[in-house]
Amino acid sequence: MTIRRINLSPYLLALPGAAWLAVFFLLPISRQVVTSLSEGSIDDGGMNFTWHWQNYLDAAQQFAPWFIRSFEYAAIGTGLAILIGYPLAYFIVFRGGKYRTILLFPVIVPFLITYLVRTVSWQALLADDGIILGTMKHLGMLPDGAYVLGTTTAVVFALAYNFLPFAVLPIYVSLDRIDPALLRAAADLYANPLTTFRRIVLPLSLPGVFAGSILTFIPAAGDFVNAMMLGSPQRQMIGNVIQSRYLVTLDYPLAAAASLALMFLMIVAVTLYARLFGTEGLTG
Amino acid sequence: MKTAKLGRFFSYHLLTAAAGLSVLFLLAPIGMMIALSFNQVIGRFDFVWHGFSAAAWLHPFAVDGLLPALEISIVLAVIVATIATSIGTALAYAQVRYKFIGSGALDLILLLTVATPEVIIGSALLDLFVGFQVETGVITMFISHVMFDIAFVTIMVKSRLRDFDITLEHAAMDLGATPALVFRRITLPLIMPSIVAAGLLALVLSLDDFIISMFVSGQVVTFPLFVWGTARIAMPAQIYVIGTAIFLTLTAALFTTFFVDQRRARRMGLT
Numbered sequence: 001m002t003i004r005r006i007n008l009s010p011y012l013l014a015l016p017g018a019a020w021l022a023v024f025f026l027l028p029i030s031r032q033v034v035t036s037l038s039e040g041s042i043d044d045g046g047m048n049f050t051w052h053w054q055n056y057l058d059a060a061q062q063f064a065p066w067f068i069r070s071f072e073y074a075a076i077g078t079g080l081a082i083l084i085g086y087p088l089a090y091f092i093v094f095r096g097g098k099y100r101t102i103l104l105f106p107v108i109v110p111f112l113i114t115y116l117v118r119t120v121s122w123q124a125l126l127a128d129d130g131i132i133l134g135t136m137k138h139l140g141m142l143p144d145g146a147y148v149l150g151t152t153t154a155v156v157f158a159l160a161y162n163f164l165p166f167a168v169l170p171i172y173v174s175l176d177r178i179d180p181a182l183l184r185a186a187a188d189l190y191a192n193p194l195t196t197f198r199r200i201v202l203p204l205s206l207p208g209v210f211a212g213s214i215l216t217f218i219p220a221a222g223d224f225v226n227a228m229m230l231g232s233p234q235r236q237m238i239g240n241v242i243q244s245r246y247l248v249t250l251d252y253p254l255a256a257a258a259s260l261a262l263m264f265l266m267i268v269a270v271t272l273y274a275r276l277f278g279t280e281g282l283t284g
Numbered sequence: 285m286k287t288a289k290l291g292r293f294f295s296y297h298l299l300t301a302a303a304g305l306s307v308l309f310l311l312a313p314i315g316m317m318i319a320l321s322f323n324q325v326i327g328r329f330d331f332v333w334h335g336f337s338a339a340a341w342l343h344p345f346a347v348d349g350l351l352p353a354l355e356i357s358i359v360l361a362v363i364v365a366t367i368a369t370s371i372g373t374a375l376a377y378a379q380v381r382y383k384f385i386g387s388g389a390l391d392l393i394l395l396l397t398v399a400t401p402e403v404i405i406g407s408a409l410l411d412l413f414v415g416f417q418v419e420t421g422v423i424t425m426f427i428s429h430v431m432f433d434i435a436f437v438t439i440m441v442k443s444r445l446r447d448f449d450i451t452l453e454h455a456a457m458d459l460g461a462t463p464a465l466v467f468r469r470i471t472l473p474l475i476m477p478s479i480v481a482a483g484l485l486a487l488v489l490s491l492d493d494f495i496i497s498m499f500v501s502g503q504v505v506t507f508p509l510f511v512w513g514t515a516r517i518a519m520p521a522q523i524y525v526i527g528t529a530i531f532l533t534l535t536a537a538l539f540t541t542f543f544v545d546q547r548r549a550r551r552m553g554l555t
Binding site for chain 1: 291292295296299300302303305306307309310311312313314316317320331332333365371372374375377378379381383384386387390393394397398399400401402403404405407408409410411412414415418427428430431434435438463473488491492493494495498499507508511512515519522524526527530531534535
């Protein structure tokens, strides 16, 4: 006779967390799916669930430029974050020595200033007569009418800044894992530093670059604060559309469709990227 | 041979320069924030340096609405971090120490909550609250903050639980300790650093949250929402003072936990 005793402890321990995530994560997303297939508005008469899938068609038609711009900005911002972050991670790992931990501090600095204050500080830095542009104009390096605020450049650099720790930390980890003996072996075999980098270090750090770029791309594509505070009102991102449709015009069904379409497109983009990168990038 | 040497020289210094520029880029907004906190305010937008003044530091709450907003932010963050850390630690313990039905599904959900852009989570939560006619305010913000914090806490505590030597727990049990005693005397002290770190992260994420809060805050104004509201009208130096104060506090907390952790590790002979 076998008595199967079920141990209840794990279920009791996991219950609060599991319930919280089910009710306040899965349920809202499911609810948003229902809203995206509804008609009507919350202020007059309420919404009715009618399988109105045309919302997705409308969202695609009306917001296509915003979707494209978001992905474009996020891709450029991610590229910048990697370009700026990679040399830093490389420097910390291979030249940091005993100062490694201290050197990691600037990397996580963007996380230590309040998101909004950070964005406002960028506004000040890039202001038309601020410290950078003002000085350059004073020195005659720039014409008087030059500006950066309100341009795509300002938005993509700010996006890169905001999510830079996400890009750098995985690269740091993958570079840190490289066995120094490999580099010595390469040098013994007469590889110059550039060849060593190209043939050994870069391929071994690609998993980090892969993880870092996904971690940067996803939040960047959904961001709306930078586009609103540093960009031009004519070139906003899809996050701005979702935000204003939900909070200002109260057009829930269309906004819900836009939000879920963003999620879907993001999954497609990440999957394609993973394919492009090859499987060794994923498993390494 | 000469060109190779030259190339090595260039690549060496090029890397230093690139890393230096990156650090400059990372620290620039901090420098700007600290500088502007000492700026003499003339217009409503003081993006230009008008001269040194400590007025904003001496009267940090001279701006209407700033103090209540900061108070709400801090109280909310502390409560949220406490609850989320407890829930997340329990979940992590269950997942690492036991096998149970649904554990794999939970992993997927945890990953999804971290990977989903905030604008989608925020709008979906608003959709839910409006749909069930829950008035948005402090409570809905509390619910939402705990929700996004749980995953971060769970992931951090789980990695520590996986890392440590399980034979320590087995030894205690062999010596007759009950599971509860083992947890309290062996497991908890060993994973404490990661719980503290996770709690700190939960606190920061709640304190800093803007996007999700914007959707579910109703009429309540937290510090980030206050900055957002005021940024269109005026930019008092006090905003930068509070920003600097938060930055310094978090930096101090980070370094303290780091050094305490290192000393502990050294004392226990782990390094």
